[in-house]
Amino acid sequence: EVQVVESGGGLVQPGGSLRLSCVASGFIFSRYWMGWVRQAPGKGLEWVANIKHDGSEKYYVDSVKGRFTISRDNAKNAVFLQMNSLRDEDLGLYYCARVYDGAYYYMDVWGRGTTVTVSS
Amino acid sequence: AIQMTQSPSSLSASVGDRVTITCRASQDIKSDLGWYQQRPGKAPKLLIYATSTLQSGVPSRFSGSGSGTDFTLTINSLQPEDFATYYCLHDHEYPLTFGGGTKVEI
Numbered sequence: 530e531v532q533v534v535e536s537g538g539g540l541v542q543p544g545g546s547l548r549l550s551c552v553a554s555g556f557i558f559s560r561y562w563m564g565w566v567r568q569a570p571g572k573g574l575e576w577v578a579n580i581k582h583d584g585s586e587k588y589y590v591d592s593v594k595g596r597f598t599i600s601r602d603n604a605k606n607a608v609f610l611q612m613n614s615l616r617d618e619d620l621g622l623y624y625c626a627r628v629y630d631g632a633y634y635y636m637d638v639w640g641r642g643t644t645v646t647v648s649s
Numbered sequence: 650a651i652q653m654t655q656s657p658s659s660l661s662a663s664v665g666d667r668v669t670i671t672c673r674a675s676q677d678i679k680s681d682l683g684w685y686q687q688r689p690g691k692a693p694k695l696l697i698y699a700t701s702t703l704q705s706g707v708p709s710r711f712s713g714s715g716s717g718t719d720f721t722l723t724i725n726s727l728q729p730e731d732f733a734t735y736y737c738l739h740d741h742e743y744p745l746t747f748g749g750g751t752k753v754e755i
Binding site for chain 1: 650681683685687692693694695698699702704734736738740743744745746747748749750
């Protein structure tokens with residue numbers, strides 16, 4: 530079964546750090562871009578970051594640049610999101626998604642998400 | 650960054666209705682747009698990519714159209730399982746941006 534499973538969410542104080550993980554299975558991980566999308570409670574979806582299949586290209590939404598780092602380990606079929614200097618507005622459900630970025634672009638496999646709570 | 654304005658933000662419809670949701674980009678994005686469905690408490694699901702290409706397994710009552718700055722998602726003969734929130738997402742350039750969402754309610 531093709532799937533991605535997120536983990537690593539939790540409660541963190543403002544200014545703190547958290548590392549999210551996403552493990553993929555059922556497909557050749559090293560052939561796909563991967564991405565993170567978040568959703569604040571009761572709000573819409575916000576794209577956060579993407580990473581190319583070999584890790585050579587990374588892209589971020591402006592609000593997390595310099596604070597978040599996306600990375601991957603193709604040997605472990607895993608993608609990570611290191612989140613530093615967390616702010617109140619970073620709280621929410623973080624989804625990992627498989628990204629097809631070829632002739633077309635789409636995010637076709639999504640995990641159930643992992644929850645990040647930022648609170649003192 | 651390209652802004653995506655989605656309308657309406659919510660709508661009420663009945664089973665069997667035809668529903669139309671629009672998304673407007675702040676600049677020309679060619680055909681670089683997808684549509685996603687999110688049911689309550691669930692992860693988003695890809696419906697359509699490249700403006701009008703139906704993802705495998707998605708019912709044919711869903712269709713997409715448009716180009717440039719104006720795009721439409723149409724659901725023909727609304728079914729009970731279609732009551733959800735729908736989002737557009739442009740992939741023309743980074744940063745990617747979603748529309749604000751359209752909640753389709755009974």
